[in-house]
Each structure stands twice: as structure tokens, then as C-alpha cells.
Amino acid sequence: MRRNVGIGAINKQRLAREKLAQKGNEIAELQLMQVSQQMDVFKKSLEEFAMKYKNEIKKNPEFRARFQVMCSKIGVDPLASSKGFWAQLLGVGDFYYELGVQIVEVCLATRPTNGGIITMEDLVVRLGKSSGKTRKDVQPDDVFRAIGKLAVLGDGFKIVKVGKENLVQSVPGELTMDHTTALDIANKSGGRLTISSLEQMGWPELRINQTLDNLMDQGMIWIDDVDSSYWVPALFH
Amino acid sequence: MGADYEWPWQYEFPPFFTIQPIPKTKEQQLISWRNLICDYHKSNRKWEVDTAGVVFQNKKIGRQLSPAAIRVVLQSLCDEGQGVMNGERCFVLWNSVAQWASLIHNWAVDRGLTNTVLTLFEIHGGDDTEGEPFHTMDIWLLHHVISYLEKEGKAELMLGDSDDFSDAGVKFF
Numbered sequence: 001m002r003r004n005v006g007i008g009a010i011n012k013q014r015l016a017r018e019k020l021a022q023k024g025n026e027i028a029e030l031q032l033m034q035v036s037q038q039m040d041v042f043k044k045s046l047e048e049f050a051m052k053y054k055n056e057i058k059k060n061p062e063f064r065a066r067f068q069v070m071c072s073k074i075g076v077d078p079l080a081s082s083k084g085f086w087a088q089l090l091g092v093g094d095f096y097y098e099l100g101v102q103i104v105e106v107c108l109a110t111r112p113t114n115g116g117i118i119t120m121e122d123l124v125v126r127l128g129k130s131s132g133k134t135r136k137d138v139q140p141d142d143v144f145r146a147i148g149k150l151a152v153l154g155d156g157f158k159i160v161k162v163g164k165e166n167l168v169q170s171v172p173g174e175l176t177m178d179h180t181t182a183l184d185i186a187n188k189s190g191g192r193l194t195i196s197s198l199e200q201m202g203w204p205e206l207r208i209n210q211t212l213d214n215l216m217d218q219g220m221i222w223i224d225d226v227d228s229s230y231w232v233p234a235l236f237h
Numbered sequence: 238m239g240a241d242y243e244w245p246w247q248y249e250f251p252p253f254f255t256i257q258p259i260p261k262t263k264e265q266q267l268i269s270w271r272n273l274i275c276d277y278h279k280s281n282r283k284w285e286v287d288t289a290g291v292v293f294q295n296k297k298i299g300r301q302l303s304p305a306a307i308r309v310v311l312q313s314l315c316d317e318g319q320g321v322m323n324g325e326r327c328f329v330l331w332n333s334v335a336q337w338a339s340l341i342h343n344w345a346v347d348r349g350l351t352n353t354v355l356t357l358f359e360i361h362g363g364d365d366t367e368g369e370p371f372h373t374m375d376i377w378l379l380h381h382v383i384s385y386l387e388k389e390g391k392a393e394l395m396l397g398d399s400d401d402f403s404d405a406g407v408k409f410f
Contacts, residue, residue, distance in 0.1 A: 112265040113247075192251075219262045222252035226300060231252045 046071075058095060061139040068145070099138065099146040102127055107157070107170035114234040115219030116171030117160070117183075122234070123168050140166070163187055167234065171218065178203075178211045179220075183232060186221075191236035193221060194229045242280035245273055254293075254300035256309055267313040274310070275319055279331040284375035286311065286320070286327040321381060328378045332370070337382045341371055342391050345409040354395065354406045357383070376402045383407050 056063050106126045110118055118126075120140050127138045147168065150157045160167045160175050163184035169175065175183075181201065186193040198208045212230060215221040221230045247253040247269045257263040277292055278284065286292070293310075294301035302310065311327045314320035321328050330337070341360065345351055348365060357379050359365065366372040371379070380402050386392035390410070397404030 112261075113269070115262075216259055216262075219259060219265070222250075222257055222262060222266075223255060224252040224300075225255040226251065229251070231250065233250065236246075236250055 059137060061137050061142060065139065065141045068141075096142070096146045096149055099127070099142060100150050103143065103146055103150065103157070103168070104170075107168065111170060112219070115215075115221070117167045117169050117220055117232075117234045119234060120159075120166040120168060143168070165235070173218070176211075178207065179215060182211050182215065183220075183235065186230070186232045187235045191232045191234075192229055193232065194227075242277055245269065245276075248273065248295055249298060251298055251300050254295070254302050254306070256306045267310065270310045271314050271317060271319050274314060274329055275331040278329040282373060284328055284373075284378055286329060288327075321378070323377050323381075326377075328375060328381075330378075334382055334385050337371060337374075338385045338389070338391075340369070341379075341382060342386055342409060344369055344371075351409045354408050357402050357405045357407060360407070376405075380405065 050057065050067070053063065053067075057067050058064070103123065106123060107116070107118060110126070120143060123143060124138055124140055127143070144159065147157050147159060156170065156172055158169050160169050160180060162180045165184075165187050167183070182193060182198060185197050185201075189197070193212075195208055195212075198211070203211075212221065215230075215232075216223065220234070221232050223230055247266075253266065253269070257266050274286065274292060278286070288304070288307050288311075293307055311320060311322070314327070314329070315322055318333050319330050321330060321334070332340070344366070345355075350365075357376055360371070361374055361376055361379055362372070371382075374382075380394070383392050383394055386409070387394050392410065393408045395406040395408070396402070397406070399405070
């Protein structure tokens with residue numbers, strides 16, 4: 001009867017474990033190699049794809065959006081840097097960089113009248129009209145991305161959701177929940193805001209006054225003495 | 238009304254007709270008012286502001302500037318050199334006085350009309366100024382612009398006895 005307790009047996013077990021470990025490493029290495037080969041192939045295909053559809057990516061907003069989604073799924077950000085491989089290949093970094101500059105221009109130009117808030121819709125229209133480069137094909141999706149890139153410049157630019165509307169805010173400072181609620185109410189009546197509509201929210205007088213005063217100070221709303229109503233230029237239509 | 242004049246969006250914006258209490262907003266509002274007044278009068282070739290006219294009153298939205306608000310707007314217009322008061326009347330300068338002066342002086346020089354006495358009415362409505370941007374310019378305003386040239390030593394005004402400048406003349410140098 002073998003009891004497998006001797007030195008020889010221990011050595012044998014050790015050898016077997018080592019062999020297994022070695023084999024395991026071999027397999028892992030092989031797999032890694034295969035995966036990295038696959039990634040290389042994939043990356044190459046993606047590059048070829050990107051090269052082939054370079055113009056399409058630049059010109060067709062839907063195509064561009066889908067390409068962005070595809071890249072982000074595999075962890076590639078073509079916009080990460082304008083010096084990056086993708087940016088050089090596609091020039092998409094430039095696209096969003098230029099768009100970012102134009103967004104800043106439009107926001108600054110309209111800030112005096114709208115207090116630094118503009119609807120996505122209005123912004124896209126104005127970008128389409130903006131002089132110089134033809135930007136007739138700009139979509140809200142592009143604006144979202146470009147503003148995301150502007151975020152590195154500080155908290156000057158952000159997108160605020162007001163009801164169903166996306167507002168691009170180009171002035172520093174937080175819009176409180178009360179501010180966005182008030183803007184949402186205004187948006188539902190063509191930009192008009194009344195004290196009674198805020199009272200219907202169950203707000204006490206102090207809260208209403210604070211919200212209105214604050215929005216007034218920021219130039220986001222104007223007062224109409226005729227019926228003591230307030231109007232949001234950015235949401236007036 | 239001028240066919241090619243398009244009201245700015247603010248003209249439909251009810252609070253545009255209330256002078257805003259926040260200084261920054263008010264400043265912007267007055268810029269918009271000044272632009273509107275200049276553009277409207279230029280497009281319609283109207284020289285004098287009609288305070289009871291359509292500019293300060295939008296019947297469609299039932300809003301109008303109060304007399305006090307109109308004074309604020311016109312004061313701002315004059316402060317920025319885009320308007321000039323003649324007593325209670327306000328005249329619009331969509332070109333600055335200096336620009337008008339130079340346009341008129343250049344015209345006189347180009348036509349070889351220097352050192353000749355011209356009546357203000359000839360400049361206002363004569364065949365020679367047909368097509369010039371200052372053709373039909375209000376006589377008082379014309380006198381105001383030429384006074385500027387006189388100060389610059391480029392013209393000499395010869396005022397007659399008449400209050401309405403009907404016999405006033407000018408010699409350009």
C-alpha cells in the first residue's frame with residue numbers, strides 16, 4: 001500500500017504543481033497575445049474605418065455621434081487631446097475645439113441680454129448662423145461634447161436641465177433648484193413668470209422674493225411693470 | 238413704414254417697455270433701444286423722433302414706454318451722440334455729427350461747390366444731393382451738422398432772418 005507521505009511523494013506533488021503553473025502561464029500568455037493581436041486588428045480596422053469615413057465623420061452629425069459612441073465603448077476618446085493620434089487622424093479634436101470657441105463667442109455675445117443662459121435650441125441655431133466656418137450641421141450632441149471639453153477651463157460653462165429644456169449657462173455660479181423650477185415654469189408659458197404661478201408651488205413669500213430678486217440681479221429675468229410679471233429673455237418665444 | 242425694416246425681437250418682449258431697475262440690465266436695454274431707434278429711423282429715412290409714434294408703442298402686445306421712460310431713452314440716445322435735442326424735439330443721428338459733416342463736406346468738395354454760397358434747402362432737397370445719404374435731411378439738423386463744420390473751419394453759415402432756416406446759406410471751404 002502506498003501512503004504518499006515520503007519525501008519523494010512531496011517532490012512529485014511540487015513538480016506537478018509547477019508544471020501546472022507553467023502550463024497556466026503559457027495559456028495566459030497565449031491568450032494575452034491573442035487578445036492583443038485581436039485588439040491590434042480591431043484598432044487597425046477602427047483606424048481604417050476612421051480614415052475611410054473621415055469626411056463623413058466631420059460632416060454628418062449622426063455618423064459622428066455614432067462613431068463617438070463606438071469609440072467610448074472601447075475606451076478610446078478621440079477628443080482627449082488635440083495632439084492625440086485620433087485627433088491627428090481625424091481632426092475631430094479641432095472640430096470640437098473650434099465649436100467650443102464658437103460656443104463661447106455666442107454665449108458672450110448674448111450674455112448681456114439673456115443674463116448668461118441660453119436654450120440649447122437657440123444656441124444651435126446661432127452656431128449655425130455664426131460667421132466663418134460653416135456650422136450648419138451642428139447638433140445638440142456636439143454642443144454637449146464641446147461644452148464637456150470647455151469644462152477643463154473651470155466651471156464657467158455648464159448645461160442645466162430645466163424641465164425638458166437644456167439651458168447652457170455661461171456665467172459662474174450655481175442655479176439653485178428654486179431657480180431652475182422658476183425657469184421651468186416660465187418656459188411653459190413662453191418665458192413669462194408670475195408671482196401667483198410660484199405661489200401655486202406652495203412657496204412662501206420670502207422664498208418667492210428671494211428667487212425672483214436673485215434671478216433679476218443676474219439679469220436672467222426682466223420685470224414688466226404693466227402687470228407685475230417677470231420675463232425670461234432666454235426662454236421668450 | 239419702411240418695407241425693409243425688421244423690428245428686433247425686443248420690440249415684442251413686454252418688459253422691454255419697462256425701464257429695468259437692475260443697472261446692468263437697464264444699460265443693455267438702453268443699448269437695444271438706441272439701436273432700435275437708429276435702425277428704424279434710418280430704414281424709414283425719418284429724422285425726427287415721434288414720441289407718440291409706433292416706435293414707443295407696440296399695440297400688438299399692448300405695451301408702450303411711459304413719457305418718463307421715453308425721456309430716459311432719449312437722454313441716453315443724446316448722451317451717446319446718437320441723437321440731439323432741439324428744445325422738446327429729438328433728432329436721430331444714425332451717423333454721428335462728425336460723420337454727417339464729413340459726408341456733406343466731401344460732397345461739396347467733389348462737386349466743386351466750395352467757396353460758393355448754397356442754401357440749406359438746396360442741400361436738403363436739391364437735385365445735386367439726390368441719392369446722397371443726407372438728401373431730405375431735416376433743415377434744423379442740417380444746420381446743426383454744418384455748425385460743426387463751421388467750428389472746424391470748413392464752412393461758414395449765413396443765417397437769414399427766418400427762424401426755419403428757409404433763407405439760410407452756407408459756404409464750404
